[in-house]
Amino acid sequence: MHEHDVIVVGAGGAGLRAAIAAHEEGADVAMVTKLHPVRSHTGAAEGGINAALRDGDDWELHAYDTMKGSDYLGDAPAIETLAQDAPDEVIQLEHWGMPFSREDDGRVSQRPFGGLSFPRTTYAGAETGHHLLHTMYEQVVKRGIQVYDEYYVSQLAVTDHDDPTERECHGVVAYDIKGGEIVGFQARNGVVLATGGDGQVFDHTTNAVANTGDGAAMAYRAGVPVEDMEFVQFHPTTLPSTGVLISEGVRGEGGILYNSEGERFMFEYGYANNAGELASRDVVARAELTEVNNGRGINDEYVYLDMRHLGEERIYDRLENIIHLAEDFEGVDPAEEPMPVKPGQHYHMGGIETNEHGQTCIDGLYAAGECACASVHGSNRLGGNALPELIVFGARAGRHAAGKDLGEAEVPTGPSAKSEDEDSLDTPVEPGAVGTSDEDVAADGAMVDAENVVQAAVDAEQRRIDDLLEREGTNHAEIREDLQKAMTENVNVFRNKESLKDALETIRECRERYQHVAVSDPSRTFNTDLIHTIETRNLIDVAETITLGALARNEFRGAHWRQEHQERKDDEWLKHTMIAWNDGTPDLYYKPVILEGEEKEYEPKVRSY
Amino acid sequence: MSTQVTEQETETEPETETDHQERRMAEKRERADMRERAEEELDDTEETVKIKVFRYDPEVEGKKDPRFDTFRVPFTKGMTVLDALIYARDHFDSSLTFRHSCRQAICGSDALFINGSQRLGCKTQMSELEWPVRIEPLPHSDVVKDLVVDMEHFYDQMEAVEPYFQTNDLPAADEEQRQSRENREKVKMSTRCIWCSACMSSCNIAAGDNEYLGPAAINKAYRFAMDKREGEDMKEHRLNIIEQEHGVWRCQTQFSCTEVCPKDIPLTEHIQELKREAVKSNLKFW
Ligand SMILES: Cc1cc2nc3c(=O)[nH]c(=O)nc-3n(C[C@H](O)[C@H](O)[C@H](O)COP(=O)(O)OP(=O)(O)OC[C@H]3O[C@@H](n4cnc5c(N)ncnc54)[C@H](O)[C@@H]3O)c2cc1C
Ligand code: SF4
Ligand code: FES
Numbered sequence: 092m093h094e095h096d097v098i099v100v101g102a103g104g105a106g107l108r109a110a111i112a113a114h115e116e117g118a119d120v121a122m123v124t125k126l127h128p129v130r131s132h133t134g135a136a137e138g139g140i141n142a143a144l145r146d147g148d149d150w151e152l153h154a155y156d157t158m159k160g161s162d163y164l165g166d167a168p169a170i171e172t173l174a175q176d177a178p179d180e181v182i183q184l185e186h187w188g189m190p191f192s193r194e195d196d197g198r199v200s201q202r203p204f205g206g207l208s209f210p211r212t213t214y215a216g217a218e219t220g221h222h223l224l225h226t227m228y229e230q231v232v233k234r235g236i237q238v239y240d241e242y243y244v245s246q247l248a249v250t251d252h253d254d255p256t257e258r259e260c261h262g263v264v265a266y267d268i269k270g271g272e273i274v275g276f277q278a279r280n281g282v283v284l285a286t287g288g289d290g291q292v293f294d295h296t297t298n299a300v301a302n303t304g305d306g307a308a309m310a311y312r313a314g315v316p317v318e319d320m321e322f323v324q325f326h327p328t329t330l331p332s333t334g335v336l337i338s339e340g341v342r343g344e345g346g347i348l349y350n351s352e353g354e355r356f357m358f359e360y361g362y363a364n365n366a367g368e369l370a371s372r373d374v375v376a377r378a379e380l381t382e383v384n385n386g387r388g389i390n391d392e393y394v395y396l397d398m399r400h401l402g403e404e405r406i407y408d409r410l411e412n413i414i415h416l417a418e419d420f421e422g423v424d425p426a427e428e429p430m431p432v433k434p435g436q437h438y439h440m441g442g443i444e445t446n447e448h449g450q451t452c453i454d455g456l457y458a459a460g461e462c463a464c465a466s467v468h469g470s471n472r473l474g475g476n477a478l479p480e481l482i483v484f485g486a487r488a489g490r491h492a493a494g495k496d497l498g499e500a501e502v503p504t505g506p507s508a509k510s511e512d513e514d515s516l517d518t519p520v521e522p523g524a525v526g527t528s529d530e531d532v533a534a535d536g537a538m539v540d541a542e543n544v545v546q547a548a549v550d551a552e553q554r555r556i557d558d559l560l561e562r563e564g565t566n567h568a569e570i571r572e573d574l575q576k577a578m579t580e581n582v583n584v585f586r587n588k589e590s591l592k593d594a595l596e597t598i599r600e601c602r603e604r605y606q607h608v609a610v611s612d613p614s615r616t617f618n619t620d621l622i623h624t625i626e627t628r629n630l631i632d633v634a635e636t637i638t639l640g641a642l643a644r645n646e647f648r649g650a651h652w653r654q655e656h657q658e659r660k661d662d663e664w665l666k667h668t669m670i671a672w673n674d675g676t677p678d679l680y681y682k683p684v685i686l687e688g689e690e691k692e693y694e695p696k697v698r699s700y
Numbered sequence: 701m702s703t704q705v706t707e708q709e710t711e712t713e714p715e716t717e718t719d720h721q722e723r724r725m726a727e728k729r730e731r732a733d734m735r736e737r738a739e740e741e742l743d744d745t746e747e748t749v750k751i752k753v754f755r756y757d758p759e760v761e762g763k764k765d766p767r768f769d770t771f772r773v774p775f776t777k778g779m780t781v782l783d784a785l786i787y788a789r790d791h792f793d794s795s796l797t798f799r800h801s802c803r804q805a806i807c808g809s810d811a812l813f814i815n816g817s818q819r820l821g822c823k824t825q826m827s828e829l830e831w832p833v834r835i836e837p838l839p840h841s842d843v844v845k846d847l848v849v850d851m852e853h854f855y856d857q858m859e860a861v862e863p864y865f866q867t868n869d870l871p872a873a874d875e876e877q878r879q880s881r882e883n884r885e886k887v888k889m890s891t892r893c894i895w896c897s898a899c900m901s902s903c904n905i906a907a908g909d910n911e912y913l914g915p916a917a918i919n920k921a922y923r924f925a926m927d928k929r930e931g932e933d934m935k936e937h938r939l940n941i942i943e944q945e946h947g948v949w950r951c952q953t954q955f956s957c958t959e960v961c962p963k964d965i966p967l968t969e970h971i972q973e974l975k976r977e978a979v980k981s982n983l984k985f986w
Contacts, residue, residue, distance in 0.1 A: 127851070129895050130799075130807040144876075178874070185876050188865025188927065190884060190891045197878030221806060222891060229864035269844060271759075299801040332778040335804045419823050420804065422778065568790040612795030614759045617845045620794045 092275040092545060095121040095237070097492045099283045100244045100263060100306060103131035104220070104478060105460025106285030107227035108180075108485030109449075109492070110236050113283075116493035120236050123265055123276060125301065125622070127240040128228045132287055132299040133481065136220025137338035137412060138204065139212035140478035142177035145201065148209040150174040154688065157476060160206045160371055161469025162649035163665065163695040164319065167688035168501035169447045169465040172487075177479040180486065181213055189226040191215045192409070202409075203343050204474045206371040212475040217338050217412035223478060239276075241268040243622050244305065245556075247282065247313045248275070248548035249453060250539075255314030255671070256505045260456035261541040264552045268622070271615030273556060275549040277542060281492030284310060284443065284458040285485060291626075292634045293436035293583075294575035297329050297336040306462040308629035310443045311636070315451045316506055316671040318464040319441035320633070321640030322650050324472055325584045327375035329435030330421045331393045337413055337432055339474040342368040344409055346398040348379070349429065350387040356394070363699075371698070373471050373650045376434035376584050383433075395429035434584055438477060440468040440650065441640070444504050444669065448497045449488025452505035459488040466502060466667065469684075470649025502685065506671050506678075516643055516679070518595055559624060564609030567620075567627040574601045574627075574634055582638050587654035591642040598634050605631060632672075639677055640668040661695050747775040750832035751784050753796065757845045760795075766843075768834075769793070775826060781814055781833065782821035785847075798847035805962055808894030811901070812847055813838055818898035818960040838901040854897045857914050861921040861941055867930045883928045890923040890970060892963040899957035899967055911946040915957035915967040918942055922970040925977065936981060943978050951975075 097113040099106045102124035113120045122128070143153045153174035158165055181199075185191060191199040192214055204212040215222040231238065246264040262277040286306030290298025311317050327348075328337040342348075348368050350356045357363050362378035363370035370378075379394050388394060398406060398413070403426055406414065417425045442464035449457040449465070459465075460481045467480055491497050539547075574597065581594035605628060612620040646660040647653055666681040686693045752770050757763035771788035782800055789796040799809040803822045810821040813836040815829050826833065841849035871877055899915040900906050906914045913921075924930055925938040942948050948971055957967040 126801060126807070126809070127855075127895075130801055130809045132802060132807070134806045134894070135802050135804060182874060182876055186870050186873075188867075188924075188929065190887060190927075191879075193879055193881045193884045195881065197880055198876050216888070218806075218892070221894070225891070226865070232859055233862075233864040233866075269850075299807065300803065301801045333803060416804065419825075420778075420780075422825070566794055568794065572790075610794075612797075614757050614795065614845065616757065616759050617797050617848050619797050623794075 092277055092542070092549070093121065093239075094277045094279065095119050096278070096280045097121075097283065097489065098123060098263060098276050098278040099285060099489070100124070101131070101285035101287060101460070101462075102126070102128035102228070102238065102240070103285060103287050103460060104133035104223055104227065104481035105287075105485035106283070107224070107231055108482045109283045109285055109459055109489030111227065111230050111234065112486040112489030113493035114234050114236055116490055116495050118280060118493035121239060121276070122231070122236065123239045123242045123244055123263065125241065125243040125268070128231065128238060129225060131224060132302055133224045134221045135297070135299065135336070136223070136478055137217045137336060138340040138343070139202065139214030139219045139475045140181060140223065141204070141207065141211050141473070141475040142181040142213055142479055143174065143209070143211055144178050144181065144199070144213065145209075145211070148211050150178070152208055153177070153211060155693070156207050157467060157473060158693045159696070159698060160471055160473040160476075161467075162471055162659065162698055163661070163686065163693065164322075164469030164648060164667070164684055166466040166502050166685040167693055168685060169467045171688050172447045173467045173476070173479060173483050176483040176486075180479065180482040184223065184226055184482070187226050187230050189215065189222050191222075202340065203369065205339055205342065205366070205369045205375075206473040207475070212343070214340065217340055217410050219478065239265070242266070242274070243268055243625070244309070245625050246548050246552045247309050247456065248277075248545040249313045249456070250544055256452045258314055259454045260313070262545040262548070264545070264548045266556070266621070268617055271618070273549055273553045275545040277545045278455065280494055281455045281457055283449065283488050283492050284456070284462055285460045286462045288439050288461040289630070289633045290436050290439075292575065292578050292630050292637065294572075294579045295329070295334050296436040297326055297334050298436065303626035303629055304462070304633040305626060305629050306458065307443050308632040310451060310456065310458060311632060311670075311672050313453060313456070314672065315453055315456065316444045316669045317441060317636050318444040318466065318667050318669055319470070319640070320636040320670060321644055321668060322440035322470045323436060323582075323637060324372060324438040324440060324650050325376045325434040326437035327372055327379055327434050328396055328432040329437070330417070331431050331433050333420045334435045335416055335420045336435075336437065337396060337416065337430060338410070339372075340410055341396060341398050341413055344398070344405065345401055346396055347400070348375070349395040349397060350382045351389045352387055354387070356382050356387070365699070371471060372474065373652075377652060379432075379434055380584055389431060393431040393433040396432045397429035398425055399427070399429070438472055440464070440470060440472050441637075445488075446500035446502040446504050447484070447487065448491040448500050449484055450491060450500065450504065457488040457492050459484040470651055503682070506669075506680075516639070518592065518639070518642070556621065559608070559610045559621065560613060562609045564607040565604055566611065567608050567624040570601050570604050570608065571623070571627045571630060573597060574630060578634055578637070582641060585652055585654065586641055588642065591638055594638045595635070595642065598631060598638060602631050602635075635677060636670045639670060639679060643679055644668060665695070748772045749775045749784065749826055751788065752832050752834045753785070753788065753847070754836040755846055756843055757795075770832070779826045780822055781812070781819070781824045781826060781829075781835065782810055784826060784833070785821060785835065797845045806894060808896035811838055811896035811898040811962075812836065813901070818902050820896060820898070820962045823962055838897060840901050840907045841897070851897060853910070854895070854900055854914075854916070857900070857917040858895065858920055860913060861917045862938070863920045863924075865924060865927070865930065866934055868933070869931065877929050879929055887923050887926050889965050890919050890926070892965055893919055894963060896962060898960045898962060902956040902960045904954060904956065905950050905952060909946060909950060912950045913942065913947050915971065918948055918951070918974065919965060919967055919970050922974055925974065939974070939978050939981050942974055948975050948978065
């Protein structure tokens with residue numbers, strides 16, 4: 092068993108920032124990650140990172156844009172924290188040597204992005220995430236922070252008090268991918284989950300294959316509620332064959348969207364008469380699909396994004412990466428012809444419920460980055476706002492986990508009074524019960540010490556994995572494929588009650604089938620079959636919460652569009668969807684949105700661009 | 701536009717950034733044509749492609765002796781080598797093991813030896829290759845299982861060059877350091893490395909001398925040595941590191957690293973430039 096003060100699970104932008112922050116507080120920190128840090132998906136981010144750095148801009152404007160972008164489903168204290176901390180954090184990155192693009196006077200460059208009232212998206216070519224990831228990993232190397240890379244964390248070591256808010260997290264259990272052992276990690280102070288997104292729930296996504304929602308699913312099963320899971324962002328410009336992302340930077344620099352008639356449809360059909368191509372992502376994604384559905388798509392599937400008019404010099408200066416992506420993955424040279432694009436799953440606004448210090452309702456368990464929901468993006472994330480989220484909330488979670496007092500949190504966490512149960516939703520099938528809660532939370536309440544809690548979790552995990560390896564049964568890949576297809580067909584940009592119910596039925600069938608899953612590779616060394624099998628379980632849990640949340644929310648807000656409910660219903664729905672795992676049954680309840688900030692109260696307005 | 705400042709002593713023809721782009725675009729067009737031809741010849745629905753994949757698992761009877769397995773996978777337009785591997789794994793043999801994640805040439809985890817050269821599986825179109833396609837782990841590294849190699853040595857070499865930004869005079873915490881556009885351009889290509897290890901695997905010198913820092917690590921040193929924000933003293937320090945016995949002077953400018961680098965980093969050129977810088981800085985001390 093390994094023992095450290097702070098254990099950070101995941102080494103993307105959020106995990107690296109958390110580790111550095113905890114280390115700066117003097118903690119003995121270790122990172123445990125299934126991929127080597129530089130392989131994390133943060134490296135794929137292209138467009139940039141928002142921070143109010145210039146005269147004429149300030150954090151209040153950034154906060155306002157973010158609140159409006161969220162369609163008034165963000166919590167003001169979290170949003171204000173994001174906007175306030177971002178400038179220092181970005182300058183910090185600069186001081187760590189991040190190779191930002193530069194202005195003539197040597198300062199870092201900023202560009203316009205969708206939904207922003209000021210060009211505050213700071214960038215490094217079209218590879219901002221790559222540079223952010225590498226710069227922070229360099230700092231981790233510099234500080235000698237211990238990294239356990241290629242360790243797959245499959246379980247949290249949490250006490251089994253009945254009430255989740257009384258549980259404590261003492262560490263994690265991991266499979267050492269190369270060595271083949273199941274290993275315990277005990278955290279003296281805290282565990283920070285920074286496991287990233289869950290795009291693999293869908294079959295057309297910009298996300299990496301490793302983005303399987305592990306952290307969210309583990310925290311959920313350990314008793315932390317997940318928040319606003321129905322809000323999935325579909326990016327309007329992904330390459331049709333692979334889902335590879337064409338950055339919003341292309342539209343930021345002046346790229347134009349055309350339909351098959353050669354019409355600039357964002358204006359032509361009034362989807363966004365002011366902002367056009369630069370309207371918020373949900374607006375553009377819906378516009379594209381409407382074009383396709385109305386027969387104005389190309390091959391009934393996609394539309395065109397054109398950047399030829401920008402000129403080769405500008406393209407090479409700011410968007411060179413796009414040329415390579417379009418060429419390598421779609422066989423199209425965007426300097427000569429427009430690129431085919433369609434919406435694809437891109438980002439998950441929802442996630443593990445945390446406050447603005449990254450704390451969850453379980454003592455000693457923190458979350459940051461895309462797996463978490465401090466509630467800054469609400470129902471729709473603005474481009475360029477995820478990267479500042481990683482560093483702002485990563486740093487805060489790391490600091491707090493290391494014992495620093497960050498003051499009273501204003502965003503409350505923890506299961507509250509349950510206001511609605513699943514029965515009222517008219518769901519078609521009974522929830523399945525894969526894994527019971529006593530396998531998911533370890534040890535016996537407060538009776539045992541921390542080490543025993545971790546050891547008990549290790550033992551339980553050992554038994555589960557031995558069983559998976561030894562028995563005969565179904566291969567996870569079949570289940571995963573059916574799940575992804577059902578989600579893409581039914582829980583996509585456009586949603587309706589029937590399709591959501593269909594999806595839920597398939598998800599629960601997948602859960603049933605998962606009872607009989609088995610790993611056919613008998614080897615302990617680098618067993619990716621085993622890892623994918625465990626991940627598939629996580630995908631099922633995440634998919635269920637997304638679909639349940641979507642079925643319950645009878646309104647149209649941000650990225651969540653419902654055919655039968657074409658308006659935002661502020662009277663009824665200014666609230667967060669919360670789903671808690673209660674002995675194998677998802678419990679649904681709500682908590683109010685906080686619109687009151689430090690100085691002012693944000694007034695919900697109609698969102699037009 | 702010309703930023704890859706090359707001086708006359710280089711053994712190679714100096715290549716400017718513009719030339720480089722033109723060459724790349726020409727190559728691209730050629731490849732696109734090839735792809736189109738290949739696709740025209742094929743009937744999407746029926747065509748299958750054979751891949752021959754290296755297999756080895758020290759733990760499993762029957763896989764202890766390395767062998768090649770052949771899989772027939774349905775060919776589809778735009779299919780990459782990684783797509784073919786995933787298909788084979790998910791439909792035929794779930795124990796087939798390889799690293800992959802981003803599928804967009806940015807995570808660096810699927811560098812493989814494909815038809816005899818180092819490439820990223822996700823970035824290599826099947827239609828560009830001669831069939832059957834032969835897929836092996838990166839040469840000159842220990843194989844852990846199937847296509848997975850041990851990366852520790854590569855990481856150690858990267859860490860040996862102090863791969864992190866260091867400077868003694870930072871501005872106040874809320875103030876940016878300035879960097880000229882030119883200086884950013886100067887280091888731009890070097891910052892693109894995704895740690896895939898293709899270059900290291902292709903390098904004969906690295907194969908023969910285990911302590912040689914290798915192209916990726918030297919490129920990492922270049923990235924910092926050329927960054928003016930670090931200051932002159934630090935540059936000296938960096939040059940000292942890469943001048944060690946198993947550093948830049950081992951490079952025999954064979955260009956194999958530059959040829960395979962999926963990020964088009966002009967590695968050999970960077971190594972040559974560091975050699976010149978090292979000579980210049982030694983002269984200064986005499
Ligand atoms: C293509 C693309 C482009 C984007 N562009 C932008 C942009 O321009 N601007 C912006 O603001 N945002 C952008 N985003 C969003 C943003 O990049 C992501 O939200 C963000 O990088 C997620 O970072 P993270 O640290 O939370 O997770 P990741 O970087 O995904 O890291 C997750 C880490 O967790 C580890 N992990 C996961 N599961 C386990 C497990 N079970 N055990 C151990 N370790 C585990 C992984 O190894 C990895 O290290 C983009 C996203 C995509 C997909
Ligand atoms: S220099 Fe190129 S080939 Fe070498 S590790 Fe970096 S990206 Fe890979
Ligand atoms: S899968 Fe990431 S580089 Fe190929």
